[in-house]
Amino acid sequence: MLNWNDVLRFADAGNPTPDRVVRKSEEEWKAQLSDEQYHVTRRKGTERPFSSGMCSLFEPGLYGCVCCGTLLFDANEKFESGTGWPSFTQPVKANAIAYHADRSHGMTRVETTCNTCGAHLGHVFPDGPAPSGLRYCMNAVALKKQAASLEKATFGGGCFWCTEAIFRELDGVHSVESGYSGGAVDNANYRQVCSGSTGHAEVIQILFDPAIISYRELLEIHMLTHDPTTLNQQGADRGTQYRSIIFTHNNEQRQIAEDLLASLKDGFRDAIVTQVAPLETFYKAEDYHQDYYNLNGGAGYCQAVISPKLRKFREKFKAKLAS
Numbered sequence: 003m004l005n006w007n008d009v010l011r012f013a014d015a016g017n018p019t020p021d022r023v024v025r026k027s028e029e030e031w032k033a034q035l036s037d038e039q040y041h042v043t044r045r046k047g048t049e050r051p052f053s054s055g056m057c058s059l060f061e062p063g064l065y066g067c068v069c070c071g072t073l074l075f076d077a078n079e080k081f082e083s084g085t086g087w088p089s090f091t092q093p094v095k096a097n098a099i100a101y102h103a104d105r106s107h108g109m110t111r112v113e114t115t116c117n118t119c120g121a122h123l124g125h126v127f128p129d130g131p132a133p134s135g136l137r138y139c140m141n142a143v144a145l146k147k148q149a150a151s152l153e154k155a156t157f158g159g160g161c162f163w164c165t166e167a168i169f170r171e172l173d174g175v176h177s178v179e180s181g182y183s184g185g186a187v188d189n190a191n192y193r194q195v196c197s198g199s200t201g202h203a204e205v206i207q208i209l210f211d212p213a214i215i216s217y218r219e220l221l222e223i224h225m226l227t228h229d230p231t232t233l234n235q236q237g238a239d240r241g242t243q244y245r246s247i248i249f250t251h252n253n254e255q256r257q258i259a260e261d262l263l264a265s266l267k268d269g270f271r272d273a274i275v276t277q278v279a280p281l282e283t284f285y286k287a288e289d290y291h292q293d294y295y296n297l298n299g300g301a302g303y304c305q306a307v308i309s310p311k312l313r314k315f316r317e318k319f320k321a322k323l324a325s
């Protein structure tokens with residue numbers, strides 16, 4: 003979750019790399035957008051407060067950039083700020099939005115733009131609700147409401163450096179976080195979990211678009227990219243923190259998981275030991291564990307264990323990879 007320090011750091015030292023970049027000429031933007039959309043997004047305009055019904059819309063769904071369609075906000079993060087502009091406390095992904103120091107109009111503010119296409123969206127302020135404390139004050143005309151909503155999936159199958167690297171490559175997966183679930187201690191950290199004494203499993207939590215990839219497909223890939231027949235062990239990694247487990251977010255997920263495990267039963271030589279349990283708390287792992295493979299690809303463990311696993315995965319699931 004981003005906080006005000008992250009925002010200041012991005013505005014000062016540079017923004018996170020976007021998943022893709024969209025560039026168009028002014029003429030192309032003019033042809034695509036209405037006059038007001040063009041004025042706000044490409045000319046840094048501001049719409050009149052209380053001019054859009056979007057302020058009072060709180061139905062579930064996602065908000066994308068009106069220029070390039072990149073998903074920016076989830077309705078779950080929207081709140082009534084009373085300002086007359088739609089307000090959010092958190093973007094859907096840390097690299098969805100770019101931040102820039104803005105000293106216009108005699109004020110020092112932080113401007114927000116779409117990190118994919120550079121569209122001006124509005125500003126962000128440090129007076130939003132807990133826990134992030136952020137208020138993204140957006141122009142409604144810069145946003146486009148989308149019908150679908152993202153869903154979460156959480157599971158473990160050994161070292162989270164491996165599982166995270168795999169799921170980051172799939173089309174329809176918006177983000178993957180490494181963390182800990184299923185243990186008895188609050189605020190788990192790596193040292194405690196590594197000792198195997200807290201009962202937590204190393205897990206990943208995936209935010210995905212069910213219109214592109216289904217929960218069942220994610221589970222299938224999970225089951226076929228780790229060994230679900232070795233109890234509390236994945237290769238050389240041993241301990242309950244490496245157990246094979248699916249943490250379900252609701253009854254529908256539980257049903258899908260149980261059906262899938264039953265249907266895969268005959269496909270493995272040994273019995274499947276994967277547990278299915280309701281998710282209680284997910285603790286995000288320390289920052290240095292996030293996106294570990296992509297940031298540390300040269301490290302010994304990555305070369306020896308993750309790279310060959312990824313090669314096999316890419317071969318097998320070619321059709322499901324993001325382009």
Ligand SMILES: [Zn+2]
Pocket residue numbers: 067068069070071072116117118119120121
């Ligand atoms: Zn955009």
